Amino acid sequence: MIELTNIRKAFNQGRHNEYWALHGIDLSVEAGKVTALRGPSGSGKTTLLTIVGCLSRPTEGRVRFKGEDISGLPERFLTDIRRQSFGFVFQQFNLIKGLSAVDNIILPGMPTGRPRRALVERADELLDQLKLGHRSRARVEWLSGGEQQRVAIARALINDPEVIIADEPTANLDTALSREFLAILEGFTAAGKTVLLTSHDPLVVDSSAVHRVVGMRDGRLTAD
Amino acid sequence: MHPWLEKQLHLIDFTLASLARRKTKNVGLLLAYTLIVFVLASLSLFTHALRSEASYVLAGSPEVILQRMVAGRHDLIPPGYLERIGRIRGVQKKEGRLWGYYYDPVVNANYTFMARPASEVADGTIMVGSALARERGLAPNNTISFRSYAGKLFGFTVAAVLSPDSELLSADLVLLSENDFRRFFEYPEGHYTDIALSVANPQEVRTVAAKLSTALPDSRPILREEVLRTYQSLFDWREGIVLTVLAGAILAFAILAWEKASGLSAEERREIGILKAIGWETGDIIRMKVWEGLIISLTAFLLGGIAAYVHVFHFGAAVFAPVLKGWSVLYPRFTLVPAVDGLQIATLFFFTVVPYTAAVLVPIWRAAITDPDAVMRA
Numbered sequence: 001m002i003e004l005t006n007i008r009k010a011f012n013q014g015r016h017n018e019y020w021a022l023h024g025i026d027l028s029v030e031a032g033k034v035t036a037l038r039g040p041s042g043s044g045k046t047t048l049l050t051i052v053g054c055l056s057r058p059t060e061g062r063v064r065f066k067g068e069d070i071s072g073l074p075e076r077f078l079t080d081i082r083r084q085s086f087g088f089v090f091q092q093f094n095l096i097k098g099l100s101a102v103d104n105i106i107l108p109g110m111p112t113g114r115p116r117r118a119l120v121e122r123a124d125e126l127l128d129q130l131k132l133g134h135r136s137r138a139r140v141e142w143l144s145g146g147e148q149q150r151v152a153i154a155r156a157l158i159n160d161p162e163v164i165i166a167d168e169p170t171a172n173l174d175t176a177l178s179r180e181f182l183a184i185l186e187g188f189t190a191a192g193k194t195v196l197l198t199s200h201d202p203l204v205v206d207s208s209a210v211h212r213v214v215g216m217r218d219g220r221l222t223a224d
Numbered sequence: 225m226h227p228w229l230e231k232q233l234h235l236i237d238f239t240l241a242s243l244a245r246r247k248t249k250n251v252g253l254l255l256a257y258t259l260i261v262f263v264l265a266s267l268s269l270f271t272h273a274l275r276s277e278a279s280y281v282l283a284g285s286p287e288v289i290l291q292r293m294v295a296g297r298h299d300l301i302p303p304g305y306l307e308r309i310g311r312i313r314g315v316q317k318k319e320g321r322l323w324g325y326y327y328d329p330v331v332n333a334n335y336t337f338m339a340r341p342a343s344e345v346a347d348g349t350i351m352v353g354s355a356l357a358r359e360r361g362l363a364p365n366n367t368i369s370f371r372s373y374a375g376k377l378f379g380f381t382v383a384a385v386l387s388p389d390s391e392l393l394s395a396d397l398v399l400l401s402e403n404d405f406r407r408f409f410e411y412p413e414g415h416y417t418d419i420a421l422s423v424a425n426p427q428e429v430r431t432v433a434a435k436l437s438t439a440l441p442d443s444r445p446i447l448r449e450e451v452l453r454t455y456q457s458l459f460d461w462r463e464g465i466v467l468t469v470l471a472g473a474i475l476a477f478a479i480l481a482w483e484k485a486s487g488l489s490a491e492e493r494r495e496i497g498i499l500k501a502i503g504w505e506t507g508d509i510i511r512m513k514v515w516e517g518l519i520i521s522l523t524a525f526l527l528g529g530i531a532a533y534v535h536v537f538h539f540g541a542a543v544f545a546p547v548l549k550g551w552s553v554l555y556p557r558f559t560l561v562p563a564v565d566g567l568q569i570a571t572l573f574f575f576t577v578v579p580y581t582a583a584v585l586v587p588i589w590r591a592a593i594t595d596p597d598a599v600m601r602a
């Protein structure tokens with residue numbers, strides 16, 4: 001599904017503070033499975049995730065998505081792929097305050113030009129599936145951490161993407177809520193979605209919901 | 225609905241929600257902007273209406289007024305001048321006029337006294353302008369006395385108060401009979417203040433004026449179009465004065481609006497990052513901000529414009545009238561005929577809506593082109 005070949009990523013390239021976050025990553029992410037990137041802070045997990053999710057481009061190397069090389073595409077096309085094929089769940093959830101849960105969920109659907117009614121219906125469906133239907137019209141800042149995460153998950157799913165990308169999804173959740181997240185993860189697999197996540201939470205990486213764990217340290221892969 | 229339209233509706237929807245979320249900032253901004261538009265539109269509408277009013281009012285005045293000059297100063301028209309003009313082709317009517325100024329120490333105001341034929345105003349009676357009537361508390365059949373410059377007291381009965389419709393011209397006017405006028409000012413018999421000539425064909429006015437100058441070399445013909453032009457430049461000048469005085473305040477408001485529009489809060493930057501990360505294009509974000517700029521500036525333009533219209537045409541431009549109308553003790557009260565110029569509106573639109581929308585765009589462009597992965601690192 002996703003193939004990375006010799007991915008290298010530099011920040012502030014050519015300046016005195018040049019920093020290489022990734023040093024030649026080769027990785028293949030299998031479709032319909034949950035792959036977790038595990039490693040300490042600064043190991044390059046998030047950087048790799050942004051490259052896979054078309055949020056940034058590699059400095060060197062190739063990214064293939066469903067066989068097509070997307071590493072050199074202009075921003076507009078990358079945005080298109082990102083919107084249609086990837087759904088993101090961020091560590092801080094990154095919801096927009098002041099808007100209701102539903103209004104946050106439909107945000108990725110707005111640039112597609114789908115009618116508002118269709119988007120809202122789909123958002124309500126997703127919230128029902130995530131057992132949050134009763135909070136659909138509540139402003140997101142009034143929701144608990146777990147509820148906010150479920151809103152973020154629903155937002156990631158609104159465009160029905162093939163790949164879900166989640167950065168440290170349980171970092172702000174207690175054990176009970178983390179387990180709930182793992183149940184949702186199993187639901188993704190059942191629905192045929194491919195999931196790539198980063199985590200150093202043993203509850204996640206040791207869970208049966210995760211099919212493959214890839215270790216990372218200092219911008220390099222360690223061992224599966 | 226077409227997806228493009230649907231997308232614009234989504235953008236407007238999101239923009240309105242964003243504006244509502246930052247209510248205090250945006251309401252403040254809207255008020256400041258509305259105030260600028262209100263001030264500029266009031267000035268512009270009022271001076272334009274005054275110019276139109278002046279043209280309208282002067283339309284009924286004689287085409288040429290002839291004044292006699294002595295040592296470069298306006299002097300009385302001596303007897304025989306009307307006859308010396310003789311028959312000039314194109315002149316429909318010529319008439320000697322009698323008018324002068326009178327200072328009333330009771331209200332510290334100057335009145336304009338003008339003689340009318342006995343058929344209009346009988347001896348011993350006067351007709352007064354409504355501002356004067358208001359100031360002196362006069363009504364028909366009241367009696368009023370004026371002390372002449374020679375120190376004699378003259379009593380008059382008010383026959384009528386002039387219609388408020390003509391107040392712009394007649395605010396301080398006192399109409400009296402020719403006999404009374406001559407007695408009151410001790411005006412020599414056969415002399416006139418000036419001569420009014422009516423010319424039917426506007427093309428002939430300048431020719432008539434040239435012939436008058438030849439026939440009466442010590443006289444000065446004043447054309448109606450020159451008077452009109454003088455009024456126009458007077459109103460332009462006053463508009464300029466007011467604008468200069470207000471420039472500081474307008475500039476302060478403009479800077480405030482610019483600063484508010486062009487400054488992006490950390491929260492707004494974060495939101496732009498989120499939107500980019502979840503699939504909004506740079507263009508979508510810029511379009512959304514253009515909608516925001518347009519919504520604020522168009523609302524300010526409409527509110528300010530309508531408020532200015534009401535202020536000028538329903539409340540007589542109470543804020544600017546004293547400066548723009550002139551200075552006097554007896555202010556005429558009049559309702560301006562609504563006169564709106566398309567070019568004026570377009571100019572105002574261009575100078576209010578366009579700069580604001582541009583001010584919104586500059587910072588958003590910078591924020592919108594940042595990499596979407598920034599949000600992952602926040």
